[in-house]
Amino acid sequence: MEGLANQLKRGISRQFSTGSLRRSFSRQFSRQSSLDPRRNNLRFSFGRQSSLDPIRRSPLHGHDELSVPENLDATMHLLFLACRGDVKGVEDLLNEGIDVNSIDLDGRTALHIAACEGHVEVVKLLLSRRANIDARDRWGSTACADAKYYGNVEVYNILKARGAKAPKTTRKTPMTVANPREIPEYELNPLELQVRKSDGITKGMFQVAKWNGTKVAVKILEKDRSADPESINAFKHELTLLEKVRHPNVIQFVGAVTQNLPMMIVAEYHSKGDLASYLLKKGRLSPSKVLRFGLDIARCMDRSFVIRGINYLHECKPDPIIHCDLKPKNILLDNGGLLKVAGFGLIRVSNISPDKAKLAPGTLIDHSNVYMAPEIYNDEIFDRSVDAYSFGVILYEMLEGLQPFHPKTPEEAVKLMCLEKKRPPFKIKVRSYPPDLKELIDECWHSEPVVRPTFSEIITRLDKVCCNCSKQGWWKDTFKLPWYGSLALNL
Template sequence: MASMDECGSQTRSAQSKNEQIMVDLEGPYRLLYCSGKGDKDGVIEEIEKGVSPNLADYDKRTALHLASCEGCVDIVELLLEKGADVNSVDRWGHTPLSDARSFRHEEICKLLEEKGGTDPVRRDSLNPWCEIDHTEVDMVDWTLIGEGAYGEVYLVKWRGTDVAAKTIRSSVASNPRVRNTFLKELALWQRLRHPNIVQFLGVLKHPDRLIFLTEYLCNGSLADILKKRGRFDPPTAVAYALDIARGMNYLHEHKPHPIIHRDLTPSNVLLDEAGHLKVTDFGLSKIAQEKDSSNYKMTGGTGSYRYMAPEVYRRESYGKNVDVFSFALIVHEMFQGGPSQRTVGAEEIADRRAYEDSRPPLTSFLYPEEIKQLLRECWHKNPECRPSFEEIITKLEMILEKIQKNKASSPCCNCTIL
């Protein structure tokens, strides 16, 4: 177990929870976040500000959808009392009752039904994922848009809508054990509902190939954006970091077992039409099965070397904090405009980080002091010293609030001080 001196962040975590500052950002994200976390005071605060209980995100998901997914009975009761639409429909046709039934939240189902809630989808909670007949998808005019860990990604039309079709190579899909593992992970993915998670749509019924569909985000990946425009200004970088942290916190807080991404990279973070980031590609993620939630015994050597945590490279047992390490490297790139040491091989970089404790440089004029401190904590060589994503969210909200206050008090926003 790490000492308190070694893990300075641990002594501050209790303080940060007591001093948590939630920033009223653009869009419905705080209301949704509080609803999904069961934060009744936060929900009340947002509604008292005048935020509508029916305000929806880009995916048309309301706070009632989130609370119904997460089993937050008190929040569901509060939202219904405040006038939330019991039959609001998200972009996939799901009502709050659809989600409550899918997750077997019987008490919430009863509450929603008493208020007139309906379930147009009638999802079977024992078989939660949907199979899509391949004739519904136009596979003739599909366009190659990328290559994933196990196959190609195509832009296709499904019922008139652009979606992403991810194909699994035959060498992988032909292995019954591997295929079964993929199908189990895809069934899990479909149950996930969060504004910062790419939505899974279904698996094609195809005799020869394994193909699954997800929502298509036309603005591309964070990696593409960094290549085109370079480094972000601090408000944008912190706002994007919050998007990623919120999506990852949702995965890590999944019950009964947390979901570890294990391949969190800029290529696996996509930008939606509303200007928010969503985490995608859980083909490499696993559900931790160990009873000891602090130490998951998993095989190493998985994921992209440049963003790999040292303990994974060393093929040691590891846990959720491997994603925190990868997250820190992504945030570093957003401030810098891309990865450091681009001419050095990715595996060599991973080796140096694992055995020489090498880390990217933190140039003073690019990174606010609070960001530098957060990055040092997130990529700490001792996994136990890294903060949770819940703690990261709190710190980032405080940092963003400070940046916004400084920007608002600045007499001139077009001047550069040299």
């Protein structure tokens, strides 16, 4: 009895109608551990579980004779009484104002529970109070499906007479698992996503949506592309990388929909848009902002943050992640003005060795991408230095306010840089920026990959530029930044 009471006290509900769910900002994009089907040992198990619950938790015996534990959450109290078949108790709670459609962490209502247990009178009472007959739990099961599964014919007929429909088997996706226990931890319920039109997100990539009240960016794989092997492989590749990457300067992966159509990837939303739009609006940036933005980008590529317990991108083990498409459109601004790198996995590569790769067969090359390294443009074997090349071009654009060789077309600029090995001139005055910064750019976009610095070296050199400028009195207020001290400690 005491053990059950403790379990019930831990059962935190999501009673949206009374606003009982409160989450701090830091947890908005994290999956709640209580929603992980592998961690349900502390959750209260009702006598019979959802018909689609992949984990068959053992029914509790003798629960009809148990008294209600003290300090029980209102929603769990309602579900507990529905499980016992206590019609009077359920009625009293509803009369007190408890929402008849309150749900627990599994998305289950009192109607789900009563249908599982076959409590006809409780079901009738809940229906008289306008219980949602089509409410689905986290696995997609309805009260009607639960009643049918457990052979509660009378309850099933009552629900059917009210218009309830047992969920039809949905069309299988290419990532459908055979065993429900194998459903990925990141899997989201598509019914929790409210997709809206694109707003501040690059069209054709992500759409704005709301997930449990929080704005997110959703990338949708159209249903007609779910049968295309290339599209599916690209989707899986991007999903694998996003799931793997966790870093303050990398766009945060929220979850994905892989067991239902359409399949979706969900990431954090940034209302400030991308760096490309920012540069188009602002033009040339001050050298101080270039340094700060440059460090934001470089930090997510560098292994110095392995000290914090994470291996990212170029230092991921056993296989480093080469972005291959680092450009302003794939760099987002957060509300604090910091940059976050996105767009991983958009270009598929074939690994030749742990440090070498080549574009996957059939991959189309964008000949207007001025940030693309010559090795990729010429479809040659490349390494992680292609990202350093892109980084150099981005630094140049932030300093100059224009793309290389403007006003020539991007296609012409790419040919000059990748085929003729030419580099654009610096038009701003040399005294307007530290000479070391120009030297770094020249090395980053060097035609020979071996000359290009690693991102660990890039951070060290950018940090050195910051120190020198501070000592010499350049940009007095530039380097009084919250991350500066912690950055120095990690180098």
